[in-house]
Amino acid sequence: MIKGDFIDNLPKVYAMYTGGFLVFVLIMAIFEQMGMSADTIGILFVAFTIVIYAAIGWLSRTMAVDAYYVAGRQVPAVFNGMATAADWMSGASFVAMAGGIYFGGHGYLAFVVGWTGGYILVASLMAPYLRKFGCYTVPDFIGTRYGGNLPRFLGVVVLAVASFTYVTAQINATGTIASRALGIPFEVGVWFGLSGILLCSMLGGMRAVTWTQVAQYIVLIIAYLVPVFWMSNKQGFGLIPQFVYGDAVARITELEALHGMGTLEPITEGVKGGLKALSVPFAAAGDSWKFVTLVFCMMTGTASLPHILMRYFTTPSVKAARQSVAWSLMFIFLLYFTAPALATFTKLQILDPELATGIIGKSIADVQALEWIQKWSAVGFAQIIDANADGILQLNEFFMRGDIVVLATPEIAGLPYVISGLVAAGGMAAAMSTADGLLLAIANALSHDLYYKIIDPQAETKKRLLVARVLLLVIGAAGAFVASLKLTSILGAVAWAFDFAASGLFFPIVLGIWWKRANRQGAIAGMIGGFCVGTWYLYMIRWGGMDIWFGIDHLRFAIIGMPVSLALMVIVSLMTPEPDAETQAMVDEIRIPSGDTVLGSSH
């Protein structure tokens, strides 16, 4: 059913899908008017979308190697852009980014700049060349370009560490959303989320993940944009909220002065874990060094994360790979330039005493009577402490979790519950699509590079694909198990995945394309050195009691790892013989788009 003519009919198929989804939202809105409970609507939203994704996964099942690993290389640029955007925007981007901006203000925008600008590196330095190379996985490129099993193996190790750090957080997010929407315990929610993820990817590999990710992008972008447009128009800011919130930013700066930001004593006693009060001025520029170092780590990490790079192996041509990077950025941009607008509107809603929704400066008894305050306080996401016992809520007496900004905004702004259900489905789509891509990246590297290329090069197609699926299952289960232990605070931030990948993979990939002289010894030294020094630094500042160097904290450890990787790779390459003529000819070949790929379509 999904073949040949399916590719030709893609715009029609997804237009129908989008229409169908909108009709579903409308039906839910009607049910809400007819008195259906909020919980039921939440369940229907999450269940309906997961069933659709699973159906797409089932229809895309395959037993062909190139369909499993690179979706048969027939994904058009625009659709691959959508799939990459879903692959890219994690549960963290969807749920936590606006909250981060709400609390962190200007300083947090370094993530927004870093996670968009990285695509310039992907397009200009990497994606088209890797596509021409014709590899299935990132270690496949490293292994073939540098020769021998050791570089390939090291590539697999860095990939697995970076991606696993990331996937645990994603499975955790699916668990959180599933447990809240379906009313099941978190530990069960994690396994439920995982089964949804595996249904999308196990039978059809990259092909199935591609078509579900496109579907997930459509859900998540609708879910993100609708509440913001709605709020903006309701509050009279104008039709296109992203361009008109300048006044709101200025008003927040006034209100911060009015509410005494910076002069109030921070309260720490009795505050529940994970909750924060506002303490950073919204629009003031912070430390420039911190900003640019974080931007740098996130950008180079973007260009090194294998689950993103491998999406560009699926396009029909080198030109389409390049175009598709631009489309990816465009689709990601839609959400990322909305997040600051959302954070601004929510902040204004809460701070402005002249708005009906404002809570700061109002009487605590009134605020505690609000439905959303009660609901989110009950689950430990919000808290009020009347530290000076004056009965009035001050800026430093209201605490909340960043996640609320996206999840509760519809309620704070008094939008119908159907919007909250939509947001839950969007968050689920964001977390599932990223988890899918990451699990597949790890399982493919282990099955193709470790099992097929290193352990058993004689394995038959059937056996290879069986191994790939078993590994997917095992890694998914491991991820869910770790997530269910709730170790996320120990495993740390999503940012670590970027730093791991940048420390170990950025220069071996870039120099493999742009510097013919780069050889095997250099790549080995660069991967081991960069990855180990970066990891050592992270360990020492986090658990080893070492002071941080030059303000480079645990979010930015690639700043330490990357120079080591570059220096070692250049020095060791120059000290050892240059690569053989065959390898150099191969590099020449990947630099031009025309002609056959270096590796065959089935290898």
Place this chain on the structure above:
Amino acid sequence: MSTDTSRRAEHWQRTKTLMMITLTIWFIFSFVVHWFADSLNAVTFLNFPLGFYMAAQGSEIIFVITLFWFVKSQHAIDRDCGFAEEE
């Protein structure tokens, strides 16, 4: 084969130049403007403090435009040098 070699050399030279231009734009809007965010904030743009605006929207818009421009330019180079793929 010598024409092929010279075409390849020209193609790679132009590709490298384009890469350098693209990365220069990238560098300015990733790092330089944000380094001076404090001074930029004194300027107001569309009612936003400019430094905040560049981080929230400005840089991102320029990245998107740059990338579509890069794709077009690189394809023109490929075509001129005869290395574009057959459609």
